[in-house]
Amino acid sequence: MAVFYILLLFMIIAAIIAVETDNLLSSVICVGAIGFGGSLIFLFLRAPDIAITQIVVEVLGLIILIRATISRDRTFITGDREFFGMVVSIVIIFVIFLAGMKVFETLPTFGTPIFATVGDSASQAYISEGMQKTGATNLVTSVILDFRAYDTLGEATVLFTSIIGATVILRRKAKKLPEEPDQ
Numbered sequence: 001m002a003v004f005y006i007l008l009l010f011m012i013i014a015a016i017i018a019v020e021t022d023n024l025l026s027s028v029i030c031v032g033a034i035g036f037g038g039s040l041i042f043l044f045l046r047a048p049d050i051a052i053t054q055i056v057v058e059v060l061g062l063i064i065l066i067r068a069t070i071s072r073d074r075t076f077i078t079g080d081r082e083f084f085g086m087v088v089s090i091v092i093i094f095v096i097f098l099a100g101m102k103v104f105e106t107l108p109t110f111g112t113p114i115f116a117t118v119g120d121s122a123s124q125a126y127i128s129e130g131m132q133k134t135g136a137t138n139l140v141t142s143v144i145l146d147f148r149a150y151d152t153l154g155e156a157t158v159l160f161t162s163i164i165g166a167t168v169i170l171r172r173k174a175k176k177l178p179e180e181p182d183q
Contacts, residue, residue: 003044003099003102004041004044006095006099007037007040007041007044007099008037008041010033010037010092010095011033011037011038012032013032014030014033014034014037015030015034016031018030018031018034024069025066025070027062027069028062028066028069031061031062031065032058032061032062035054035055035057035058035061036055036058038105039051039054039055039058040099042054043103044103044106049151049155050155053155053158053159056159056162057158057159057162060162060163060165061138061162063166063167063170064166064169064170067169067170068169099168118155122147125138126142126143126147127139130142130143130147133146134146134147147166
């Protein structure tokens with residue numbers, strides 16, 4: 001439970017920095033850190049599908065925001081770094097490393113299905129009643145398209161919209177109509 005509080009504190013600090021900083025690129029990076037912390041929380045809550053969706057949307061959103069930021073805010077980094085900034089960066093990396101180690105400690109041993117340890121889990125109901133309730137010939141298909149159809153549709157919509165949005169924003173030149181004159 002302490003890991004949740006550490007991640008929430010990390011996300012709150014990143015949010016404060018994102019709002020208070022004058023540097024646009026630093027603000028965008030802090031927004032990315034907030035999304036990364038959210039995906040780690042989803043992993044701790046054992047929702048890997050939502051965590052994957054969060055990471056994909058976060059990466060595409062960061063690409064769009066960084067491209068927009070770099071064209072507006074030109075920041076040059078000199079060779080001199082502040083000692084405090086370096087220490088804070090190292091501490092944040094260390095906290096993320098410890099959070100990752102905690103995730104690996106909570107995982108079951110390789111080859112042991114986690115659903116086998118919980119008797120009344122949804123996966124047990126899917127396995128025991130999936131074929132009878134849905135009439136599907138494939139158990140995976142019955143889970144994805146019958147039991148979790150809206151969830152799957154929502155995830156696919158979010159991923160598709162993110163990819164289309166990134167493609168539209170990141171294309172090199174806008175297409176012009178043939179009757180428009182060159183400028």
